Amino acid sequence: MMLIPCPWCGPxxxxxxxxxGQADVHCPDxxxxxxxADWATxxxxxxxxxxxxxxxxxxxxxxxxxxxxxxxxxxxxxxxADSTNHARTVTT
Amino acid sequence: MTPRTPGAELPEHPDRLxxxxxxxxxxxxxxxxxxxxxxxxxxxxxxxxxxTNVAVLERGWLAGGNMARNTTIIRSNYLWxxxxxxxxxxxxxxxxxxxxxxxxxLFSQRGVLNLAHSLQEVRDSxxxxxxxxxxxxxxxxxxxxxxxxxxxILNTSEDLRYPVLGATWQPRAGxxxxxxxxxxxxRALDRMGVDLIQGCEVTGFERVGxxxxxxxxTRGPIxxxxxxxxxxxxxxxxxxxxxxxxxIQSHPLxxxxxxxxxxxxxxxxxxxxxxVYVSQAHKGELVLGAGIDSYNSYSQRGAFHTIExxxxxxxxxxxxxxxxxxxxxxxxxxxxxxxxSAITGLTPLEGLYVNCGWGTGGFKATPGVGWCYAHTIxxxxxxxxxxxxxxxxxxxxxxxxxxxxxxxxx
Ligand SMILES: Cc1cc2nc3c(=O)[nH]c(=O)nc-3n(C[C@H](O)[C@H](O)[C@H](O)COP(=O)(O)OP(=O)(O)OC[C@H]3O[C@@H](n4cnc5c(N)ncnc54)[C@H](O)[C@@H]3O)c2cc1C
Ligand SMILES: [Zn+2]
Numbered sequence: 001m002m003l004i005p006c007p008w009c010g011p012x013x014x015x016x017x018x019x020x021g022q023a024d025v026h027c028p029d030x031x032x033x034x035x036x037a038d039w040a041t042x043x044x045x046x047x048x049x050x051x052x053x054x055x056x057x058x059x060x061x062x063x064x065x066x067x068x069x070x071x072x073x074x075x076x077x078x079x080x081a082d083s084t085n086h087a088r089t090v091t092t
Numbered sequence: 093m094t095p096r097t098p099g100a101e102l103p104e105h106p107d108r109l110x111x112x113x114x115x116x117x118x119x120x121x122x123x124x125x126x127x128x129x130x131x132x133x134x135x136x137x138x139x140x141x142x143x144t145n146v147a148v149l150e151r152g153w154l155a156g157g158n159m160a161r162n163t164t165i166i167r168s169n170y171l172w173x174x175x176x177x178x179x180x181x182x183x184x185x186x187x188x189x190x191x192x193x194x195x196x197x198l199f200s201q202r203g204v205l206n207l208a209h210s211l212q213e214v215r216d217s218x219x220x221x222x223x224x225x226x227x228x229x230x231x232x233x234x235x236x237x238x239x240x241x242x243x244x245i246l247n248t249s250e251d252l253r254y255p256v257l258g259a260t261w262q263p264r265a266g267x268x269x270x271x272x273x274x275x276x277x278x279r280a281l282d283r284m285g286v287d288l289i290q291g292c293e294v295t296g297f298e299r300v301g302x303x304x305x306x307x308x309x310t311r312g313p314i315x316x317x318x319x320x321x322x323x324x325x326x327x328x329x330x331x332x333x334x335x336x337x338x339x340i341q342s343h344p345l346x347x348x349x350x351x352x353x354x355x356x357x358x359x360x361x362x363x364x365x366x367x368v369y370v371s372q373a374h375k376g377e378l379v380l381g382a383g384i385d386s387y388n389s390y391s392q393r394g395a396f397h398t399i400e401x402x403x404x405x406x407x408x409x410x411x412x413x414x415x416x417x418x419x420x421x422x423x424x425x426x427x428x429x430x431x432x433s434a435i436t437g438l439t440p441l442e443g444l445y446v447n448c449g450w451g452t453g454g455f456k457a458t459p460g461v462g463w464c465y466a467h468t469i470x471x472x473x474x475x476x477x478x479x480x481x482x483x484x485x486x487x488x489x490x491x492x493x494x495x496x497x498x499x500x501x502x
Contacts, residue, residue, distance in 0.1 A: 001396060021388075036487050040487040046339075073342075074391060075391060076391055
């Protein structure tokens, strides 16, 4: 079991959460001008590191908010947020 | 079914089947990963193309990755022509493999039932049966009563939360003993002069411009005319060292076995909706699998709640399982693609070939993909059967969306 730190509710069991994959994936600003290759990258390619991964979780059975977590994919240990990765809602 | 004694058909423990050579300084082809796919690829490189100056490099022990961890379900009832082509090619090879390798693989064509639990699933299943038949794949649609005749221990009563509304049935599908499959290939490879090198992790690549010319390993550098990846869930870690991005995500996938039981379960039963699949191994264990854990991870274990859900579904479908004890649970690291189909073919780098993204269901493909991947490596061009599974499909948009027939099930 992973204990996932919801920034609003505190650490909770992973069964309360929904996984959202890699953090900081942005839709291209002007989709019309994007090449097929770049469009494919946006749609289908995500980082898959064996090590630290910055990812999105939603506290689905709690406050229902999205936030960012750093986790080591080798051990599943959740790491402290670094200065560039403060927990935040999707809209900010 | 005539009663069988559990374990009776298991052969004696084999003598040494392959040597452990020191790596040479160079090979025509180096295959990274000594799982089912790496071994089968080396086998067909030798058998179909006469290429035997080959090394299979395995970081752990031979076939100790997903090959040793899977639930061994073999079937070819996929929806799309591309998948039916590849998996049916594999199934036909499975049907002659025991004889060809002259080794007992315990390939047992006991059939697979894929259950449907909703009206939409019934419609999708019937569609898949029709698609299978058009592709020459054996498939039937069965109503609940026919399902009960094939698998009497299955709860087909109407008062389940997700009642069984019917099932697709592929009689030629079944299971094989995964370790024996690996050992059979390994013995044949050893005899053909291919080097199987265990305890040898590939940590990087040697390249000259856009050409890959060798690998760096924990046992020193090895030059190679061609380098073929067959490293399953670890492919991203390897490709990253080359700056090659692949559309795969690595997830834990768990399975478990019960204690040994008398023969109770005559076929293979799978359910995508309630997410469990189960067969009974030759020795007598019930072998159960679930879905992937939701998050990326390289830890070869998953979360307990995944097992809990799988057991809940299993006990609802098979009430008699409530009394069985769990003996062992474990996980593998599987590489999942956006369209639930594999990636097998050329890469943007010359001399580098990729075979990955088999996710939760690549055991069944073992001989088929080995055949096609060997062709790709030997001719620098995909075989017609694996051409649709090339990396560029994510740019062209020609996806092979098998979520319905593969999804997380096998
Ligand atoms: C729990 C579970 C149940 C499954 N059930 C089924 C099923 O019922 N039916 C089905 O068809 N499929 C099933 N699968 C999927 C199937 O096991 C895989 O798709 C298949 O084994 C992939 O074959 P492979 O040879 O590529 O992988 P593997 O057997 O994992 O081989 C890859 C090998 O590469 C090695 N390796 C990795 N990195 C390196 C490196 N850097 N250097 C050297 N070696 C390296 C690994 O140690 C490993 O041995 C299941 C998988 C799991 C985990
Ligand atoms: Zn919360």
